[in-house]
């Protein structure tokens with residue numbers, strides 16, 4: 055059975071759990087207690103030298119990074135709907151995986167780290183500016199769309215969803231972004247959807 059190493063307050067761990075549930079793929083959840091620095095233990099570093107969650111083990115496959123794991127799961131256990139094969143639609147989805155590791159991380163994810171976990175090394179003014187920037191972009195993008203790309207959800211939606219939907223943990227008010235709020239509600243209606251604290 056697939057093993058997923060993660061922490062319940064980690065949005066990156068959550069997005070992998072969410073996708074496994076949407077795909078109805080069975081897995082074993084293994085908690086790595088970030089608060090006790092278990093992710094920096096020699097045992098865990100031997101599995102993932104980056105010392106981060108999530109980490110997925112599927113038989114002989116060992117894979118870190120939430121976005122990479124979503125790609126793997128989509129191709130291995132999902133149908134083409136979640137991750138298209140053709141060059142342009144594939145690139146359109148990858149664009150959002152990149153955006154989540156870039157603008158979403160620099161914005162709402164960092165604001166959450168600052169306010170919820172007291173990560174004072176984060177420049178909160180910059181995180182707030184970045185949040186407004188990406189949420190404004192997303193709001194505009196979603197004003198004419200149901201999903202981030204195409205007429206159905208893809209791993210782009212699953213990758214971007216957690217830290218945008220958790221923005222209030224970072225004291226980012228989502229009320230100014232009504233199309234983003236409507237999209238969050240649509241993700242929450244997907245069959246198999248599971249939640250996490252803060253959503």
Ligand SMILES: N[C@@H](CCC(=O)N[C@@H](CS)C(=O)NCC(=O)O)C(=O)O
Nearest residue numbers: 064065066105106107108119120121
């Ligand atoms: N690029 C990685 C980032 C993963 C990441 O930042 N994980 C956080 C929890 S959400 C973590 O393990 N932080 C502990 C650390 O970096 O020391 C991904 O997308 O999975």
